[in-house]
Amino acid sequence: MVEFFRGINIDWLGKKWYFLGFSLIFSVAGLLSIFFWHGVPKGVDFKGGTLVYVNFAQTPNEDHIRSAMDAAGLHDATIQRIASGPLSQASREEVISLPQRDTSEATGLDAGRATVLTALTSGYHDSDFAIQQVEVVGPQVGKQLTRQAELATLYSLLGMLVYLWFRFEFIYGVAAVVACFHDTLITVGAFSLTNQEITLTVIAAILTLIGYSMNDTIVVFDRIRENLRLMRREPLAVVVNHSINQTLSRTILTSGLTFLTVLSLYLFGGEVLHGFSFALVVGILIGTYSSIAVAAPMLVAYQDWQASRGKSANLPAGRKARA
Amino acid sequence: MRTNLKGKLTLIIAILVVFVYGIFGVPNGVSKDAFTQALANRIHLGLDLRGGTHLVLQVMVDEAVSAVTDNDIQRVQADLDKAQLAVGSIAKLDPAHPDVITVAGTAPDKASDVRGVLETNYGNYVVTPGADNTWTLSMKHQAMLDIQHHAVTQSIETIRDRIDRLGVAEPIIQEYGLGENQVLVELPGVDDPARVKDIIQSTARLEIHAVTGGPYTSEQEALQANNGMTAPDVELVHGNGGGRADGDQVYALKRVAIVAGNDFRDAQPSTDENGRPDITFNLTTSAGNAFYNYTNSNIGKMMAIVLDNRVREAATIQSAIRDSGRITGGFTQDQAANLSLTLRTGALPASIRILEERTVGPSLGAASVHHGVVAAIFGILVVMAFMLFYYRGAGINADLALFLNLVILLGFMGFTGSTLTLPGIAGVILTIGMGVDSNVLIFERIREELHLGKAPAAAVDQGFAHAWITIIDTHVTTIVSAAILFLFGTGPVRGFAVTLTFGLLANLFTAVYVSRVIFDAHLARKQRGEALSI
Numbered sequence: 001m002v003e004f005f006r007g008i009n010i011d012w013l014g015k016k017w018y019f020l021g022f023s024l025i026f027s028v029a030g031l032l033s034i035f036f037w038h039g040v041p042k043g044v045d046f047k048g049g050t051l052v053y054v055n056f057a058q059t060p061n062e063d064h065i066r067s068a069m070d071a072a073g074l075h076d077a078t079i080q081r082i083a084s085g086p087l088s089q090a091s092r093e094e095v096i097s098l099p100q101r102d103t104s105e106a107t108g109l110d111a112g113r114a115t116v117l118t119a120l121t122s123g124y125h126d127s128d129f130a131i132q133q134v135e136v137v138g139p140q141v142g143k144q145l146t147r148q149a150e151l152a153t154l155y156s157l158l159g160m161l162v163y164l165w166f167r168f169e170f171i172y173g174v175a176a177v178v179a180c181f182h183d184t185l186i187t188v189g190a191f192s193l194t195n196q197e198i199t200l201t202v203i204a205a206i207l208t209l210i211g212y213s214m215n216d217t218i219v220v221f222d223r224i225r226e227n228l229r230l231m232r233r234e235p236l237a238v239v240v241n242h243s244i245n246q247t248l249s250r251t252i253l254t255s256g257l258t259f260l261t262v263l264s265l266y267l268f269g270g271e272v273l274h275g276f277s278f279a280l281v282v283g284i285l286i287g288t289y290s291s292i293a294v295a296a297p298m299l300v301a302y303q304d305w306q307a308s309r310g311k312s313a314n315l316p317a318g319r320k321a322r323a
Numbered sequence: 324m325r326t327n328l329k330g331k332l333t334l335i336i337a338i339l340v341v342f343v344y345g346i347f348g349v350p351n352g353v354s355k356d357a358f359t360q361a362l363a364n365r366i367h368l369g370l371d372l373r374g375g376t377h378l379v380l381q382v383m384v385d386e387a388v389s390a391v392t393d394n395d396i397q398r399v400q401a402d403l404d405k406a407q408l409a410v411g412s413i414a415k416l417d418p419a420h421p422d423v424i425t426v427a428g429t430a431p432d433k434a435s436d437v438r439g440v441l442e443t444n445y446g447n448y449v450v451t452p453g454a455d456n457t458w459t460l461s462m463k464h465q466a467m468l469d470i471q472h473h474a475v476t477q478s479i480e481t482i483r484d485r486i487d488r489l490g491v492a493e494p495i496i497q498e499y500g501l502g503e504n505q506v507l508v509e510l511p512g513v514d515d516p517a518r519v520k521d522i523i524q525s526t527a528r529l530e531i532h533a534v535t536g537g538p539y540t541s542e543q544e545a546l547q548a549n550n551g552m553t554a555p556d557v558e559l560v561h562g563n564g565g566g567r568a569d570g571d572q573v574y575a576l577k578r579v580a581i582v583a584g585n586d587f588r589d590a591q592p593s594t595d596e597n598g599r600p601d602i603t604f605n606l607t608t609s610a611g612n613a614f615y616n617y618t619n620s621n622i623g624k625m626m627a628i629v630l631d632n633r634v635r636e637a638a639t640i641q642s643a644i645r646d647s648g649r650i651t652g653g654f655t656q657d658q659a660a661n662l663s664l665t666l667r668t669g670a671l672p673a674s675i676r677i678l679e680e681r682t683v684g685p686s687l688g689a690a691s692v693h694h695g696v697v698a699a700i701f702g703i704l705v706v707m708a709f710m711l712f713y714y715r716g717a718g719i720n721a722d723l724a725l726f727l728n729l730v731i732l733l734g735f736m737g738f739t740g741s742t743l744t745l746p747g748i749a750g751v752i753l754t755i756g757m758g759v760d761s762n763v764l765i766f767e768r769i770r771e772e773l774h775l776g777k778a779p780a781a782a783v784d785q786g787f788a789h790a791w792i793t794i795i796d797t798h799v800t801t802i803v804s805a806a807i808l809f810l811f812g813t814g815p816v817r818g819f820a821v822t823l824t825f826g827l828l829a830n831l832f833t834a835v836y837v838s839r840v841i842f843d844a845h846l847a848r849k850q851r852g853e854a855l856s857i
Contacts, residue, residue, distance in 0.1 A: 134681065138679060163800055222792060254760040257759050261752050268694055270691055
């Protein structure tokens with residue numbers, strides 16, 4: 001039979017300082033970028049404004065578009081070529097975006113599409129064009145969505161904490177949630193570092209990642225729980241190492257396969273799904289890593305800490321484990 | 324054992340047939356077109372895939388509350404008059420609180436009588452006496468919520484009615500958000516929503532008021548003519564009574580309309596003697612009778628037709644009018660047509676603001692479908708090929724389970740009429756990746772058990788038993804996050820949550836049950852001691 005991982009015996013816990021360093025570097029880099037560099041780049045969904053996607057009959061000259069916008073008084077318009085996917089043809093599509101205006105009155109919101117259209121019609125004569133897609137988002141919606149996204153992330157972490165508490169022990173839940181938070185932080189950090197905009201679908205991807213990363217963690221935890229009963233005399237570090245090694249082939253295979261499907265999304269899924277698949281590509285790598293390098297070592301660290309305080313040195317094996 | 328197995332296989336095949344029916348229904352033949360058509364009938368595409376317009380509207384519910392309190396101010400005045408209780412003024416003092424009415428200047432010795440009238444007749448308000456013989460009526464929270472909710476549902480009905488008359492197919496009009504009085508409007512196939520937006524937003528509040536004075540050239544002049552202040556039951560309204568849209572004059576009108584909103588039965592665009600577009604309207608029978616009585620007893624006085632708070636027409640009553648009238652006023656043909664459409668469907672209870680507008684052109688939608696399908700097929704093929712390579716015989720098992728998983732997922736969507744969005748396609752692709760996880764978990768466990776020296780049948784048994792717990796835990800947590808996405812998400816994101824959840828549920832069945840049955844069927848045909856291909 002084909003086997004990639006057999007009889008593996010890696011001392012994962014012995015490398016915990018490397019893991020800690022690795023996680024810290026990426027988290028801190030992300031945080032630095034969030035606070036001091038790009039911030040969290042928000043898409044139109046969250047910051048409001050107008051996006052008009054225009055498809056041109058011939059590859060457009062961006063300077064001409066710019067002068068057409070300037071002539072119409074739209075000096076704050078941003079013009080951006082849509083990056084074509086690695087496997088598709090050169091793009092003839094441009095995004096023209098206007099920032100959120102002070103829309104205290106109802107007229108403000110409608111203005112975007114019409115102004116861009118008239119500006120192009122009167123000022124751009126190189127080739128024909130057609131409006132492909134328009135997104136106009138008012139300021140109120142952005143605030144509401146930001147709140148919803150924050151709440152959704154918070155509640156889904158909470159929901160999992162409660163479920164794991166119920167199925168395992170409180171500390172397992174905490175370790176898993178910390179690992180998920182770590183993944184979320186690094187993924188958002190990656191968006192900040194590469195200055196890609198976070199849209200509503202990216203939030204959906206991040207929430208999926210929380211579920212996915214949780215999957216990996218649970219597989220390892222399940223094994224730890226099982227092994228704690230089988231290997232009563234061994235120290236926890238040995239049990240955890242053994243469990244990670246036993247599940248390693250599954251972890252790598254599943255992550256690899258999921259990664260392949262997500263990669264096919266990234267390559268073939270088209271422009272609209274780029275942010276979404278980017279989040280998943282980053283998140284799957286980090287999520288797999290964190291279940292091995294963050295969640296499991298946390299259990300051991302917790303037990304060491306408890307032991308140093310003179311408390312019971314045995315990690316409960318999960319009272320609700322299967323009979 | 325064998326018969327049991329047969330039963331299980333029959334069940335699986337039955338489920339396969341049911342869900343294939345869910346995807347395609349019964350196609351009109353066996354050609355490729357017939358299948359595509361059947362598929363399109365069952366699986367609804369979201370706006371991002373088929374093209375269309377997505378609008379989020381804010382109903383300005385404060386206006387509806389304000390309309391109710393306006394009305395109640397009149398009632399309070401009438402009730403106090405009837406009880407012969409003197410009152411100074413009744414008004415809403417704070418524009419930010421349209422729900423608070425202040426009654427001032429009642430007689431000090433009649434305080435208990437006033438309180439009696441207010442408390443018995445205005446149960447929807449909390450009545451508090453204040454200093455200097457004032458009373459504050461603030462609307463109860465529940466009553467306000469009811470009015471707001473009513474305004475939203477009525478707006479939805481009105482908007483639906485208007486959009487239906489525009490002939491947009493399969494529109495979605497529903498409440499949106501988390502109690503923020505917002506309305507979602509989705510219009511498939513509409514990619515330039517200018518006209519729709521005009522028609523949705525037009526409040527179309529048509530009223531006929533008695534004129535107490537005017538026209539004046541400005542508000543100052545109107546005030547001077549009325550000794551510096553307007554009576555509480557009179558309001559100043561701008562407009563042009565000569566039937567032209569431009570030009571600004573001010574009229575003093577009775578605050579309470581003679582006919583309003585729901586009294587109108589029909590409105591049609593027409594042309595006047597000079598061939599200019601105008602609008603003819605009809606009143607309901609009861610309103611027509613009331614209008615007849617009013618006009619009959621007020622011949623020679625002025626009345627004004629007010630549309631969206633502007634005087635469009637002011638004329639002297641020449642004779643008693645029963646149930647029809649006409650608005651002239653410098654309309655273009657289109658304006659007359661749009662306006663009569665909105666008048667026919669009735670007024671909105673409050674004005675509407677557009678918070679969000681997204682439009683996807685049909686070609687972009689088609690391109691997205693293409694990209695999504697290519698990515699999905701590529702993903703499936705890669706995963707299936709890998710499973711075959713890595714697990715050999717058992718790989719066939721996993722691939723069958725994976726295929727059935729997809730069929731059930733799509734069938735589910737067909738049965739429940741849920742909408743497939745672009746993130747939804749991504750959800751399908753992700754389901755493939757995560758769906759195979761269950762198989763990997765089980766197979767790896769079986770391999771481990773085999774390495775421990777167990778017989779194939781025992782190894783399969785143990786493998787499933789151990790992996791099952793893990794599979795339950797992983798699925799539940801992912802479904803938790805999908806459910807939260809569904810609760811908090813909107814539009815396309817919801818579509819994603821739905822496909823992900825269906826996919827995971829289907830996966831529980833295929834990866835565990837179906838896969839097990841295939842193993843059992845396989846083992847039953849094997850000789851004792853023969854190795855398992857895994």
